[in-house]
Amino acid sequence: MLKKRVAMQDVAAETRLFNHRALFAMVFVVLMFGVIIANMYHLQVTSYQVYQTRSEGNRIKVVPLAPNRGLITDRNGILLADNRPVFSLELVPEQIDDMAATLSELAELIEISEEQQSNFLKEVRQQRRFNSIAIKEQLNDEEVAIVSVNLHRFPGVTVEARLSRHYPFGNLFTHALGYIGRINTTELARLEESEQLANYAATRDIGKIGLERYYEAELHGTMGYQEVEVNNRGRLIRVLRSVPAHSGKNIRLNLDVGLQLTAQQVLLEKRGAIVAMDPRDGAVLAFYSNPSYDPNLFVHGISSTNYNALLNSPDRPLINRVTQGIYPPASTIKPHLALLGLETNTITPSTRIWDPGFFQLPGVEHRYRDWKRWGHGWVDVYTAIVESCDTFFYDMGVKLGIDRISDYMQSMGFGEKSGIDILEESNTNMPSRGWKRARHNQPWYHGDTVAVSIGQGYWTVTPLQLLVSTAVLLNNGMQPTPHIAKELTDDLGTDSVSTSLKSSTPVVNPRNWQVIRDAMLQTVNTQKGTAFNAFRGANYTSAGKTGTAQVVSIAQDAKYDANALDERLRDNAMYIGYAPADSPTIVIAVTVENTGGGGSTAAPIARQMLDYYFSAGVNNDE
Amino acid sequence: MNDSLVNPQSRISRLAFFHIDTPLLLGLLALIGYGLVVLYSASGQSERMVEGQLVRLGIAFAVMIGFAQINPQTIRRWSLPLFLVGTALLICVLLFGHIGKGAQRWLDLGFMKFQPSEIMKLAVPMAIAWFIASHNLPPRLHHLLIGFIMCAIPTLLIAKQPDLGTALLISTAGIFVLFMAGMSWKLIGFIIALISAFAPVLWTFFMHDYQRRRVLTFLNPESDPLGSGYHIIQSKIAIGSGGVDGKGWLQGTQSQLEFLPERHTDFIFSVLSEEFGLIGVLVLLVIYLFIIGRGLLIAARAQDNYSKLVAGSFTLTFFVYVFVNIGMVSGLLPVVGVPLPLVSYGGTSMVTMMAAFGIIMSVSTHKRSLAKT
Numbered sequence: 001m002l003k004k005r006v007a008m009q010d011v012a013a014e015t016r017l018f019n020h021r022a023l024f025a026m027v028f029v030v031l032m033f034g035v036i037i038a039n040m041y042h043l044q045v046t047s048y049q050v051y052q053t054r055s056e057g058n059r060i061k062v063v064p065l066a067p068n069r070g071l072i073t074d075r076n077g078i079l080l081a082d083n084r085p086v087f088s089l090e091l092v093p094e095q096i097d098d099m100a101a102t103l104s105e106l107a108e109l110i111e112i113s114e115e116q117q118s119n120f121l122k123e124v125r126q127q128r129r130f131n132s133i134a135i136k137e138q139l140n141d142e143e144v145a146i147v148s149v150n151l152h153r154f155p156g157v158t159v160e161a162r163l164s165r166h167y168p169f170g171n172l173f174t175h176a177l178g179y180i181g182r183i184n185t186t187e188l189a190r191l192e193e194s195e196q197l198a199n200y201a202a203t204r205d206i207g208k209i210g211l212e213r214y215y216e217a218e219l220h221g222t223m224g225y226q227e228v229e230v231n232n233r234g235r236l237i238r239v240l241r242s243v244p245a246h247s248g249k250n251i252r253l254n255l256d257v258g259l260q261l262t263a264q265q266v267l268l269e270k271r272g273a274i275v276a277m278d279p280r281d282g283a284v285l286a287f288y289s290n291p292s293y294d295p296n297l298f299v300h301g302i303s304s305t306n307y308n309a310l311l312n313s314p315d316r317p318l319i320n321r322v323t324q325g326i327y328p329p330a331s332t333i334k335p336h337l338a339l340l341g342l343e344t345n346t347i348t349p350s351t352r353i354w355d356p357g358f359f360q361l362p363g364v365e366h367r368y369r370d371w372k373r374w375g376h377g378w379v380d381v382y383t384a385i386v387e388s389c390d391t392f393f394y395d396m397g398v399k400l401g402i403d404r405i406s407d408y409m410q411s412m413g414f415g416e417k418s419g420i421d422i423l424e425e426s427n428t429n430m431p432s433r434g435w436k437r438a439r440h441n442q443p444w445y446h447g448d449t450v451a452v453s454i455g456q457g458y459w460t461v462t463p464l465q466l467l468v469s470t471a472v473l474l475n476n477g478m479q480p481t482p483h484i485a486k487e488l489t490d491d492l493g494t495d496s497v498s499t500s501l502k503s504s505t506p507v508v509n510p511r512n513w514q515v516i517r518d519a520m521l522q523t524v525n526t527q528k529g530t531a532f533n534a535f536r537g538a539n540y541t542s543a544g545k546t547g548t549a550q551v552v553s554i555a556q557d558a559k560y561d562a563n564a565l566d567e568r569l570r571d572n573a574m575y576i577g578y579a580p581a582d583s584p585t586i587v588i589a590v591t592v593e594n595t596g597g598g599g600s601t602a603a604p605i606a607r608q609m610l611d612y613y614f615s616a617g618v619n620n621d622e
Numbered sequence: 623m624n625d626s627l628v629n630p631q632s633r634i635s636r637l638a639f640f641h642i643d644t645p646l647l648l649g650l651l652a653l654i655g656y657g658l659v660v661l662y663s664a665s666g667q668s669e670r671m672v673e674g675q676l677v678r679l680g681i682a683f684a685v686m687i688g689f690a691q692i693n694p695q696t697i698r699r700w701s702l703p704l705f706l707v708g709t710a711l712l713i714c715v716l717l718f719g720h721i722g723k724g725a726q727r728w729l730d731l732g733f734m735k736f737q738p739s740e741i742m743k744l745a746v747p748m749a750i751a752w753f754i755a756s757h758n759l760p761p762r763l764h765h766l767l768i769g770f771i772m773c774a775i776p777t778l779l780i781a782k783q784p785d786l787g788t789a790l791l792i793s794t795a796g797i798f799v800l801f802m803a804g805m806s807w808k809l810i811g812f813i814i815a816l817i818s819a820f821a822p823v824l825w826t827f828f829m830h831d832y833q834r835r836r837v838l839t840f841l842n843p844e845s846d847p848l849g850s851g852y853h854i855i856q857s858k859i860a861i862g863s864g865g866v867d868g869k870g871w872l873q874g875t876q877s878q879l880e881f882l883p884e885r886h887t888d889f890i891f892s893v894l895s896e897e898f899g900l901i902g903v904l905v906l907l908v909i910y911l912f913i914i915g916r917g918l919l920i921a922a923r924a925q926d927n928y929s930k931l932v933a934g935s936f937t938l939t940f941f942v943y944v945f946v947n948i949g950m951v952s953g954l955l956p957v958v959g960v961p962l963p964l965v966s967y968g969g970t971s972m973v974t975m976m977a978a979f980g981i982i983m984s985v986s987t988h989k990r991s992l993a994k995t
Contacts (some may be wrong), residue, residue, distance in 0.1 A: 014759040017804040018930050022922045025802070025934070029914050029941050033907055036948050043862040043952060044900045051862025058859065059875040231879040 060240065061230045064201035067221030068163060070248030072177060072211065074257045075285075075486060075618075080173050081212070085161035086300075087144045088137040091120070094129040095156030102154060103135075109150055110143045112136055130235050132158065138300065165205065165299045171292035172260050175320040176253070176284075176484050178210015178422065179295035199223045202245075208298065210320075211251065211484060214421045218488050221248030249488040249495075254283035262612040263288035266605045272573075272592035273321035273463040276609060278619060279471035279578065279587040281499035282480030284420070285618060286588070286609065289321035314568075323418075323425040323464050327591055329455035330547035331388045331598065332466055332574045333409070335473060335516045337453060338381050340408045341396045342512035349515050352380045359394035361446050368394050368450050371548070385519035386529045388546060390454050397453025402444055405452060406432035411505040412469040413479055414461055420482040421497070428465060431458035456550060467589040470576045472505055473520075474584050476513050479504035520545055521581045531575065534603035540614050543584075544577025544606065546598030570594040575602035579610050585619050586610065641690040641987040643920065649913040650964065650979065654679055656906065657890075657965035663872045664886040664893040665967065671886065675967055682976035689980025693988050694929045697981060698752055701928075704741065705749035705772070711738035712779040739788045740974045742776045744981070747795040747939070751803075751931035759927060760804030769800050784830055787958035791946075795939040802921070802934040837956045853889070856881050857951045861895040868899030886967040888959060891951045906965075914941050920986040929985040936978040943975075 043051065072081035089106070096102050103117055112135060120135040127133055139147070139159065147159055165180050167173065183191075183206045191197045191206075200206070202223055207213035224245030229237040254277075263274040267290040276286040293310055302310075310318055319325060341347040357375030358367040370376065370390040376383065384392035397405065410416060415430025429435065431452060433444040451457025464482060472479045478501040487496045507513065520543035523529040530546040549572040573592040578584040588609055590602040613619070658672060665671035689697075715738055750769045754761050761769065773796030781789035801810065825834065860876035869875065874896035876882045885893050895903055917937030924930040940963060947962040949955035961968050963975055 014804075014927060017759060018802060018927070018934075019922050021802045021804060022918045022934060025938055026915060026918050029918075029938075030911070032941075032945050033911060035954070036907065036945070036952070037904070039949075039952050039954055040861070040895070040900055040903050043858060044865055044895065044903075047862050048865045051859050052865065054859045055863035055876055058856075058881050059879050229875070229879065232881045237879060 058232075059229050061228055063226045063228050063236075065224035065226060065243075065245045066202035066204075067223055067245035068247040069165065069180070069205075070215075070219040070221065070488075070490075071250045072219075073250070073252050074255050074260075075253060076256070077252070078257050079168060080253065080255075080257075081165060081167050081177055083163040084166040086137070086164040087139040088134040088160050088162065089139060089143075089147055090132040090134045090158050090160045092130060092132050092156045092158070093124050093127075096154075099124070102157065106135070106147075106154070106157070109146050110136070110139070128235075132160065134160070167295045167299075169257070169260075170294045170296065172257075172264055172288075173255065174210070174292045174295045175289040175322060175424075176210055176255060176287040176422065177295065178212040178214075178424075179208055179298045180205040180212050181208045181298050182206075182301060201225075205299070209424055210422050211253075214423055215249075215251060215485065215488070219248040219251065222246035247490070249490045251488050252486045253484050254278070254285055254486045255287060255484060256285055256616075256618045258616050259286040259609065259612060259618055260288055262286075262609055264290065264292075266608045267592070270592050270595055270601075271315055271321070272590070272595075273325055274588070274590050274605065274609060275322045275463050275467050276586055276588040276613070277467060277471065277480070277482050279474045279480060279584050281501070282471070282482045283486060283499070284482050284484045285586060285613070287322055287484060289319070289325070291315050291317040293317045320422075320424050321463065321591065323420060323422065323462055325462055325591065326426055326428055326460045327463070327572055327574070328457075328549040329414075329459060329461040329466060330549035330572070330574055331390075331455060332545050332547035332576045332589075333414075333455045333459075333461075333469070334385050334388060334393055335520055335545055336409065336412055336469055337393060337397065337400075337405065338385055338519070339473065339512060339516045340400060340404065342381070342515060343408075343506075343508040344400065344404060346399050347381055347396055349381055352378050353392055353395055355379050355389055355391040357391070359391045359450065361398065361450065366447070381515065382519045382522060383528075385516070385545065386522045386526060388523075388530050393453040394450050397449050398446055400449075400453075402431070402433060402449045402452065405449070406430055408505070409459075409469075412472045413465055413504065414459070414469060416465075418462075418464050418468050418482050420464060421484055425464070426462060428460045428462055429458055455547065463589045463591045466574070466576050466591075467587060470578065470589065471587050473513065473516060474578060474587060475501060476510055477503060477505040477507045517543060517581075520577075524577070524581075530599040531577070531603040534599060534607045538607065538611065540579050540610065541581040542577055542579035542610055543581045544575060544603065546603055547574030547576075548572070548596070548598045549574060551594065568594055571596050573598045573601035575599075575606045577603070577606045577610070579614070586613055640687065641983060642687065643690075643916070643983045643986040646913065646916045646920070646979065646983060646986070649909060649916060653906075653909045653913065653964050656909065657962075659871070660890055660894045660897070660965060661886060661967055663874065663897055664877055664890045666878070666880075666886075667872065671967060678968075678972055679964075682973045685973055686976040686980035686983070689977050690983035690987065692981075692984055694924075694926070694932075694981075694985050697748070697932075697984065698755075698928045701745070701748040701752035705745040705776075708738055708741040708745040709776055709779070712742065712776060714738070716779065716782060737970050739776075739780045739783070739785060739792070740970045742780065742792055743788070743795065743939070743971075743974050744936075744978060746773060746776055746792050747799050747935040748932055748981075750796050750799045751928050751935065754799060754803045755926070755928035755931055760806065761800065763809075766800055766805055766809070769796065773797060773800075781828060784833070786829070786833055787946075787960055790958075791939065791942060791960070794942055795935050798935040798938045799931045802931050802938075803927075853883050853957060854951075854953055856883065857889050857892040858953050860889075860892040861952055864896040864899045864902075866900045868895075868897045868902055871897050873897060888947065888957075888961055888966060889951050890966050891948055891962050894965075895952075910941075910944050914938075914944075917982055920982055924985045933982045933985045936982055940975065940978070 068083055071079060073079055093099065106112060116136055120133060123133045144159055151157060167177060182204055187206050191200055199222060207216040207219065212219065222245065224243045226239050227241040228239050231237055263286050267274065271290060273289045274286055277284045297306055355370060355376040357373050358369045360367055376387055376389045379389045379392045383389060410430050415428055417425050436442055436444050448457055452459050468479060468482060480501050483497045485497045487494050524531045524535045524542050524544050526532060531544050535542060551569050551572060573595050575590040575598050578587040588606050590606045592601050592605065595601040658675065661675055662672050750772050753772065754765060754769055757765055773793050777789045777793040780792060856876060860874065860882050863876065872878065874893055876896050877885045877893040882889055882892055894906060914937055917933060917940065921930050921933035921937060924933055943960055943963045946955055946958065946960045950957050950960065961971055964972060
């Protein structure tokens, strides 16, 4: 009974106790839900912006789009550098069930080397499974055709086209155009410094040398981009926004394909440089350095075998002889020196000296020989230039002194960079007392002046400097800045490359300048002229000056015997010229290494260039 | 519906004839319907997954209805045998169990794999309720002690598998029985103090590396954004970027673009938060609160202590699931593998949970016949 009574009491108390606990539990649950809601409020309302931003950052990726590189054409619009699709065979591992079988079947269709296969498989392991990976690049047309026809058999296999730089004329324009190649770390740093790095996000290549490098900023264009939505593995889901890339500017050059081809044909196996321009504005009409090489080799990364062959070739094809070839100017600078003589009244047009075949400094035994052993007899300034008399210039040079020579020649562009629109331009030397002191720690001797007076000794030039200084002679002291590019074009319009002349050499008496030009005209057009034979029968009048530069000094009283000398020690042949003689539209400089006389080798080459120039009417549009 | 919430016995509906508690059923259906909508999005619009979930829900509902038919007194009689069988099976798992993901939880019966710890989710609170209810309330200290031991044995066996999450949930379910039975507040305070003291020991001797990593990651998820912190960071981004009104159904970028890991299972709440925003979260919480409230009301109105304790414990355990899951995906709690009840894609635990609701319904609908006897 007792037990039952106690139990009865308990039922009410137990119910009350349980209800309390149930109520407490409910309050607790509500409180905890409150905590959840407070946390949700914090995440979704207070911190909404933060998480919204991070969510967008997760899903949106910006994919850069590379701009098309500007095209380069010659003056007549013939393509010299364009962008061509290059085909590569690519596979998407994710879409391929049996990789080994696919590879072996593909290898039956086209040749895929073991190395290509193993490189590909290595790449597959490193890349994400949905990325397209190239197994063979630069497919030829036949391979593209074979694979394309069979593509339906291979899900996940594609032939991808990518634009790649191509130089259709191969080695004809190499030293002017240069080439592009993969961006290296130095260039990367340079881009970063100029704050251009972002613009190159999708670009693999950059101009390495030549015009491709000089006009890199203009040719490259402006990157575009796509905002794409990606999933957690980075796979593209859809394109949200697209800003197209803006192609680089097209460049039209002053160069002429025909003149270039002529230059290549006339030089053939000879090492040398031919450069021609319009003296009135500095437009470079021909720019050829021989031997040349195929710039297309560099676009896809040159093999070390090919590169070493170029680098170690004794003919030095990598050297741009027009701007990097350093030569003694020899007799080609006689007109320039004669002009200085006239302008300083050191000589007059009627001054004559007796040339016994040699020159001696007062009180010195040493004989500075003329190229004509028996001498030219009585020589005035005309004869001295026409027959290229050394003695006349020895005498005048010593009278002028190195200081005046050095200053004047620098004003005509010697020892200075021409400012042409490629960066590969070597420093040359217009010697002076200060230079010799600094360089050799020696005083300047009269003997040094004697050598300089005929363009030998310490004086070195590039063919381009010879050309520019000749243009100064024609322009009465006004110096053009040579430029290969004529105009840059994009959708917004065309910009001409600046053609202004700068006043460089002071003019005392314009008649002196005419004297020099007359002498150069006679060099070509009179029987005794060193270039007479070369230009006999030309249907235009031209003027010029030959030069024959000693590569090695010949011992006193020894006779220069070309056959006895090693080929590379033979004289360099030089020629500078212009036409038409009365109002020149073209000035040309020819340098041919180790071939002997300027009159016999260089002048005929200039003749062929000028013949083409006039017969094809290259510069008629001016 | 309000009417029946206040007084479940006020009318005998056709559903009551099948021992179905109408308000609870409506609450569960609302939850499941909402859950399927979210799952369709969270599965990457996979109809196959939604169909699979529907099949499982069908089975789970059948199980619920089945349990609802059983008289609570029958269930009560089966409590202890179920507990003993479950404990035996747990021992078998440790001896012969199938190893998956570094843990030994499955028993391969040849035709199906089976997780005995699921049985124990029901059996532990049932057996403890059976024991406590066979004495007067509030329980005496030595009864509580026996209750704790009954709770501790399966907990330790499951923790050994190791499945710390389930072990903690099961011990919680057992302790809820003792709490509802009226365990004194002093003792509750003492136990909390004891657990706090025990925590470092647990950390050092009982936790696996991956469990410790989870706790450390929980404390500072940004310390390892690509490793173990990735889940919680992406989840918080999903929730936070949902804002008040959400990105819209199927429009959640975090979930649709798979930045959110395990989006259709443990992290489905993040998908809901991202796509339906704070409003969607509140709707879900209201549904859960309704179900929990209804469960506690049924417990309070139950006519015998066993029924009260079992219904109360099941309901509170259900709440713990909800709280732990939401807390873990929103960065309040460490990441433990607890699904969002009846919303997450997944099998066994759903069936167990519906069995529990079946028992709650049985408690709710069998009173009349109990009163008659």
